[in-house]
Amino acid sequence: MICARCDEPLREGDDFDEQSVDGASGPGITIYRHRQPCRPAVPRQTAPAPLRR
């Protein structure tokens, strides 16, 4: 299981919240989040290739 907020794996024994998300069609998914506040994962930023004109 991976925490949906910080992207870190949840370990057995950790407190976490479970949330079911219904899919518009088809089966829903279950996401997990640490119960204690955790840092959101920093989105990777790759330098965009410079556009040439």
Ligand SMILES: [Zn+2]
């Ligand atoms: Zn987390």
